Amino acid sequence: MQNLKENLIQLNSVEVNFDGFKAVNEFNFGVKAGELRCLIGPNGAGKTTVLDIICGKTKSSKGNIIFNGEDITNKEEFLISRKGVGRKFQIPSVFKELTVKENLYVALNSSLGFFNNIIKFFNSTDQEKINNIAELVGLKNDLKKQAQFLSHGQTQWLEIALVVLKDPALILMDEPTAGMTNYETSQTVELFSKLKETHTLIVVEHDMGFVKEIGDIVSVMHEGKLLAEGKIKEIENDAKVKEAYLGNKGITNA
Amino acid sequence: MMKINIIKNQFFLYGVFCFVLFLFPLFIDDPFYLNKTSTYIIFGLLAVSLSLSWGYTGILNLGNAVFFGLGSYCMAMSLKLKTDSIHTGSGGLPDFMVWNNIKELPWFWEPFYSLSFGIFAGIAIPVILAIILGYFIFGGRAAGVYVAIITLASMIVVYLLIMDQQAYTGGFNGITDLSSLKVGNLEFDAYGPSAYYLVVSVMTLVLFLTLIITKSRAGLIFQAIRDDENRVRFLGYNVGVYKTASLCISAGIGGVAGMLYTIVMEFASPTFMSITLSLSVVIWCAVGGRQSIFGSFIGALIITSGQGSLSESETFLHTWTLIMGFIFILTVLFLPKGLVGIFAKKIK
Amino acid sequence: MDFFISQFISGLSITSILLMIALGLAIIYGTTGVINMAHGEFVMIGAYTSWFLQIKLGMGLIASIIPIFLITAAMGFLIERLIIRHLYNRLLDTILATWGIGVILQQFIRLSVGSELKYLEIPPYMAESMSLFGQQVSIYRAFIFLFAITIFILAWFIIFKTKFGMKLRAVTQNKDIASCFGVNSGAVYSATFAFGTGIAALAGAFIAPLKSISPDMGTNYIIDAFMVVVLGGVESLIGTAASSFIIGETSSFIASFSNDTLAKALVLVITILILRIKPQGLFTRKIRS
Numbered sequence: 001m002q003n004l005k006e007n008l009i010q011l012n013s014v015e016v017n018f019d020g021f022k023a024v025n026e027f028n029f030g031v032k033a034g035e036l037r038c039l040i041g042p043n044g045a046g047k048t049t050v051l052d053i054i055c056g057k058t059k060s061s062k063g064n065i066i067f068n069g070e071d072i073t074n075k076e077e078f079l080i081s082r083k084g085v086g087r088k089f090q091i092p093s094v095f096k097e098l099t100v101k102e103n104l105y106v107a108l109n110s111s112l113g114f115f116n117n118i119i120k121f122f123n124s125t126d127q128e129k130i131n132n133i134a135e136l137v138g139l140k141n142d143l144k145k146q147a148q149f150l151s152h153g154q155t156q157w158l159e160i161a162l163v164v165l166k167d168p169a170l171i172l173m174d175e176p177t178a179g180m181t182n183y184e185t186s187q188t189v190e191l192f193s194k195l196k197e198t199h200t201l202i203v204v205e206h207d208m209g210f211v212k213e214i215g216d217i218v219s220v221m222h223e224g225k226l227l228a229e230g231k232i233k234e235i236e237n238d239a240k241v242k243e244a245y246l247g248n249k250g251i252t253n254a
Numbered sequence: 255m256m257k258i259n260i261i262k263n264q265f266f267l268y269g270v271f272c273f274v275l276f277l278f279p280l281f282i283d284d285p286f287y288l289n290k291t292s293t294y295i296i297f298g299l300l301a302v303s304l305s306l307s308w309g310y311t312g313i314l315n316l317g318n319a320v321f322f323g324l325g326s327y328c329m330a331m332s333l334k335l336k337t338d339s340i341h342t343g344s345g346g347l348p349d350f351m352v353w354n355n356i357k358e359l360p361w362f363w364e365p366f367y368s369l370s371f372g373i374f375a376g377i378a379i380p381v382i383l384a385i386i387l388g389y390f391i392f393g394g395r396a397a398g399v400y401v402a403i404i405t406l407a408s409m410i411v412v413y414l415l416i417m418d419q420q421a422y423t424g425g426f427n428g429i430t431d432l433s434s435l436k437v438g439n440l441e442f443d444a445y446g447p448s449a450y451y452l453v454v455s456v457m458t459l460v461l462f463l464t465l466i467i468t469k470s471r472a473g474l475i476f477q478a479i480r481d482d483e484n485r486v487r488f489l490g491y492n493v494g495v496y497k498t499a500s501l502c503i504s505a506g507i508g509g510v511a512g513m514l515y516t517i518v519m520e521f522a523s524p525t526f527m528s529i530t531l532s533l534s535v536v537i538w539c540a541v542g543g544r545q546s547i548f549g550s551f552i553g554a555l556i557i558t559s560g561q562g563s564l565s566e567s568e569t570f571l572h573t574w575t576l577i578m579g580f581i582f583i584l585t586v587l588f589l590p591k592g593l594v595g596i597f598a599k600k601i602k
Numbered sequence: 603m604d605f606f607i608s609q610f611i612s613g614l615s616i617t618s619i620l621l622m623i624a625l626g627l628a629i630i631y632g633t634t635g636v637i638n639m640a641h642g643e644f645v646m647i648g649a650y651t652s653w654f655l656q657i658k659l660g661m662g663l664i665a666s667i668i669p670i671f672l673i674t675a676a677m678g679f680l681i682e683r684l685i686i687r688h689l690y691n692r693l694l695d696t697i698l699a700t701w702g703i704g705v706i707l708q709q710f711i712r713l714s715v716g717s718e719l720k721y722l723e724i725p726p727y728m729a730e731s732m733s734l735f736g737q738q739v740s741i742y743r744a745f746i747f748l749f750a751i752t753i754f755i756l757a758w759f760i761i762f763k764t765k766f767g768m769k770l771r772a773v774t775q776n777k778d779i780a781s782c783f784g785v786n787s788g789a790v791y792s793a794t795f796a797f798g799t800g801i802a803a804l805a806g807a808f809i810a811p812l813k814s815i816s817p818d819m820g821t822n823y824i825i826d827a828f829m830v831v832v833l834g835g836v837e838s839l840i841g842t843a844a845s846s847f848i849i850g851e852t853s854s855f856i857a858s859f860s861n862d863t864l865a866k867a868l869v870l871v872i873t874i875l876i877l878r879i880k881p882q883g884l885f886t887r888k889i890r891s
């Protein structure tokens with residue numbers, strides 16, 4: 001068991017109740033700074049809801065969430081975001097009518113207040129920062145394209161870029177490789193390896209090949225609770241996990 | 255480089271457009287026609303106001319005329335208090351107050367003796383209303399439908415209050431018999447080129463200011479909110495504040511347009527904040543292209559000038575409205591970006 | 603005590619009218635997500651149809667109920683098929699399109715029948731008042747109240763107790779999956795829209811003798827109807843009934859101290875305030891988004 005006090009983010013006994021159905025139930029979960037934690041489990045296990053609670057999209061009816069020593073339980077999303085939590089959604093959410101460059105400009109890590117931004121105009125420093133991040137996610141040549149015309153994989157990367165631009169200490173990723181080709185997935189692995197050095201990531205995933213390549217520790221959820229937690233090898237051989245989720249053929253067959 | 259050209263092009267386009275409008279009185283000297291043209295331009299500004307909140311930020315303000323109406327009443331109150339004694343009845347009181355047996359000027363009318371206050375109020379009061387609305391609607395995280403209904407309801411509340419308190423507001427007749435606007439030595443005669451130049455000058459100022467706002471980072475954030483407000487939230491922005499700000503700017507522009515309208519029409523009436531007007535503004539923006547300031551302005555200009563120049567007969571007006579209804583539905587179904595969508599990809 | 607009873611009964615009358623108008627709107631919005639801004643105009647069409655059938659064709663009010671319903675439902679059906687159907691993937695635009703439809707309906711009436719006010723009389727056999735709990739109550743208003751309750755029960759019955767109703771509930775919750783199970787979602791949507799507009803027309807037919815008939819009479823009712831629907835919460839028929847009651851009684855109560863105009867303004871303000879606290883309305887359940 002990890003020392004709870006060392007964790008960058010710690011969830012204690014959180015619960016989410018949808019009209020009687022407990023999507024998340026007495027859930028305890030913690031991640032150390034610098035980790036890349038994968039959160040896996042069958043559909044409906046509550047994984048996305050856990051991410052929702054951390055970033056403030058859903059409120060927890062019990063327990064608390066401590067981030068970086070601070071209690072962020074049920075605070076408003078934008079406040080939690082300002083404390084250093086970034087969220088990438090399952091269905092890629094970018095600004096469809098804006099160009100890639102405009103999308104990135106909105107996400108640049110600078111002032112957030114209205115009065116600051118009403119007198120701020122695009123300049124060359126901004127262009128440089130945007131070029132850098134576009135390079136990182138492979139969208140250097142698409143800056144003038146409207147986001148709605150990007151391919152699915154490119155949209156995912158754009159969203160990742162938006163999240164990363166804010167330089168959050170904790171990044172929550174919800175099925176980042178969903179719908180991606182093998183090539184795109186391998187690019188994403190590279191990207192995550194780079195991110196891992198300076199950020200903490202929690203990744204919800206179904207693609208076990210991907211999990212094996214990037215993950216340190218894996219947490220398995222089932223029916224709203226934490227079923228098992230440990231290195232991939234341990235999880236693969238865990239009887240409970242096999243029964244609930246992986247079947248008998250190991251992690252790559254999930 | 256292309257982007258800079260486009261931006262420069264837009265400023266240039268606006269500049270040319272405003273210049274052309276300034277030249278208008280050189281070719282048209284019929285005062286009645288000049289006056290009508292002023293009203294079309296004012297409606298264009300009203301469309302700009304809705305374009306900012308609806309086209310850019312995604313706030314369907316079905317009660318948009320309330321800002322226009324409030325602005326017009328503020329100007330009317332100041333101008334009423336300057337009217338010479340033939341019109342105001344005993345003791346300098348506005349005529350409708352005398353008719354309603356009011357003995358002295360209500361406290362909230364007093365500050366309007368100062369024209370400067372009247373002008374300030376014409377912007378401030380709509381903006382204050384926008385702040386209140388913003389707090390209630392956006393603070394409560396209301397979704398699209400609710401915003402539309404509640405903004406409409408709010409306008410109706412103001413309308414009902416004005417109609418009800420007729421002793422203080424002139425009720426259904428509005429505030430009539432106004433003096434013309436006098437600033438220093440300048441008198442703006444509603445049927446002369448002076449009022450027209452005033453309108454075009456203000457229009458130029460508003461158009462350029464609005465263009466600059468849309469080019470700022472805040473302007474881009476408005477559009478991002480329209481596209482995906484949750485994403486904006488998760489990037490750390492206080493979306494409620496931005497939406498309220500957008501509504502406030504929209505309110506300010508609406509208020510200015512309302513004040514100009516009172517100057518040009520020489521009265522203020524509750525019809526200036528009616529459902530009919532609000533709906534018309536929505537149609538102008540939808541047809542012109544709500545995501546484009548210029549498109550919305552032109553949409554209003556074309557539709558109102560078309561209506562105004564063809565006929566004044568009642569039957570015609572009803573038929574015109576019927577046709578506009580059809581055009582509106584067709585636009586909603588097939589041309590969501592309005593005329594701008596057909597003509598230009600990038601002119602905003 | 604007398605005062606309260608008379609206010610209460612007056613409030614019930616307002617409630618029943620609101621309920622009939624809002625019910626159609628709630629059913630349409632709840633099932634299809636369509637925001638029918640022309641709903642007030644369908645009320646108006648009902649009033650004019652009633653006037654036409656009674657004055658021009660000499661039919662009685664009761665006899666004209668079914669024709670009014672059928673004629674308006676047919677119109678609603680056509681409008682849904684021709685226009686609304688294209689907007690199911692962008693529901694917010696239904697506000698705009700239906701508003702356009704409302705304009706067209708209003709103008710059509712103005713150009714064909716004229717804008718002057720028309721009048722209908724309360725059927726003579728209902729024109730008297732009767733004594734109820736020590737108050738004199740208009741028989742006609744009592745009739746409207748009973749009719750509103752009947753329509754409500756009828757709607758509830760159809761939705762919860764019939765096969766069609768089950769299809770409707772399936773389609774409301776998940777249109778695509780329902781289609782996969784063989785439910786003709788398109789037909790359900792059309793029928794729902796037709797039914798909703800039909801009820802609105804009946805409301806108009808009953809309101810007509812109480813005030814006057816004019817092309818813009820619908821505009822007054824649309825805001826009230828929407829307030830009822832958003833306050834009650836979209837998913838719930840009971841919510842619609844309850845919020846009709848709340849708004850009806852509050853209006854009546856406030857109007858007794860001041861006047862109708864102020865009452866209307868205050869009721870709107872109160873509803874806006876309540877929505878600030880409970881944006882989903884008073885009677886909704888929390889669903890996983």
